[in-house]
Amino acid sequence: MTQNGEPVIGVAGLCKCYGDVKAVDGVSFTVGRGEVFGMLGPNGAGKTTTIEILEGLREPDSGSVTVLGMDVTKHAASIKQRIGVQLQSVSLYPRLTVTELLDLFGSFYDHHLPTKQLIDAVDLGERAKARSMNLSGGQQQRLSIALALVNDPELIFLDEPTTGLDPQARRSLWDLVKGLQAQGKSIMMTTHYMEEAAELCDRVAIMDHGHILEMGTVPELIGRRFKERAVFFDTTPKLSAAELGKLDGVTHASQEDGQTVLYSRDVAGTIGTLLAMADSLSVEPKNLGIRQATLEDVFLDLTGRALRD
């Protein structure tokens, strides 16, 4: 068994290429017991490849990867007994019912939880006899998580668990993940939703083009880059980023998706000079507001583009 202090996941110098494309290019990180670790990045960043190597579904090209203290390339079978896996956008045998699927998957493991308990855990009691093809998106995702819990795993992998769900279904899935965390499960998840990472993850790694750009707790990541708060308004042509960067207290300005964001150490001063400048050009900044910097800002700052395409 893994000692309390020993990480449940240890990755060092991991590389994986598909032809000429370096999907994962020298990634290193650890995940501690009981931790919820999030991997954040746009599509194609290498998150899924990384998580599938950890799950024993792909062979790494180089680097060392240990899960629950075991080398994934050598002990995949014993690791698979003790981890739970939810893959990105998988539909299951469409004509089997929720109960049948849980019974079936349970039979794959040496030890498994009672089906009834799993159904209750993901709140699918009313749909227990429904075929998986007839479940809603949110219900399918819950089933997929129940299947990941079937062997009562110590470590759970969730690959974009809420992609494609409506906000209500996403909220209820978040509660489910928080419940697992409260039970002391270690969780590694990927997502491209910033709020999701901020809501659920103890620590976050921001990944792009096969590299981890930055890693830490969400407040750390924000605090490390942004001592400022953000002043934002709808972009108008007359207010150029270069000019705005010279306003009082502004450290830098960015324009993305029709919105201009000024990162400012002196919000009152910035707004004062901004309004004066706008007045002299006879324009009015619309939807003007102030907020704390978020993970989104961190990502924008790191990569120069917004996370959601």
Next chain:
Amino acid sequence: MNTLMRLTVANIRSLVRDRAALFWTFFFPVMFVFLFGWIFGGSGDSKVAIGFVDQDNTPISIGLQQSFSQVKLLTVHTGSLDDEKAAMQHGDISAIVVVPQGTGAAVAAKSVTSIQLYTDPSSSQVSQVVTQIADQIANGFNLQLAGGSAVVGIQPMTLQSTNISNVAYLVPSILAMALMQLGVFAAIPLVQQREKGILKRIGATPLARWKLVGSNVLMRLMVAIVDAVVILGIGLVFFNVQIVGSLLLAGGLVLLGAGAFLAIGFALASFLKTEEQATGVVQVVQMPMMFLSGIFFSFDFLPGFLQTVARFMPLTYLGDALRQVMVNGTQVAPLGVDVAVLTGWLVVCLGIAARSFRWE
């Protein structure tokens, strides 16, 4: 084992709950048996031609010939045994009655003797009728001449006729077609499960891959046996087509055939990426086989170059083997060759699948 059975049950459930798959595996072949059974089997009360060979030439043998001639259902040809055998093999007559030399003398001496009746067991309906008629005639003679004691008996003989009845030809053929479709169509759910990530998801569990493959094979072989029982049962009950050969051998061939076509299905699934592709390619593979492999009409009717094409098709050999064993059908190739060809397809396609099959 528990896991393997559960997976097999899961596969069976998936099949039974999929109406389209159910149609192709069960109702399509059943529909064909009925359709072609009615088309070709409807020659109900026309006359049956038999040959009569009189080697005795006594009043007794002449009396027997008259008795057969008086039966309205029969048309009686006379001739030498060789001529009549040739006629039966050619399909001109359905049975031969032979009265051997010495029959008349034996009857006069009230010692037991017998006449020979050649029938083709594969056309069971005709042979049953003729055998009943011959029995009645012999009984009549025994009553008249010997006061009821069995002097003249019937010695049943079999002679394979080339012209087995159309329905008898069709039943094993349609079974072969059903097994072909069962195997080749297995490619579709496999590709579907890969496309949907089901194979990958199962790959993330400790389940051994051979169990995943094994459960699929097990399920299909079970269905093959059910298919065989249903099709042969309909043939027997509705069209009176009886299996004359060994049931064990027939069962072995059903499993070998299903296995060979399953291997082809797995090999196809190795190269197909999407469900749409699979559905199309499977039709391209199965349609020509269905029409060229001597399933609905004899191989001999095909023009020369198509015969050559058909000689490469595994279904030709499965159909041939099943017809030979079940209804004494004519040979396209000796049974050993049929088995060898099917085994060859099985081994080669399994090899291809083992090398090329992708789980995602």
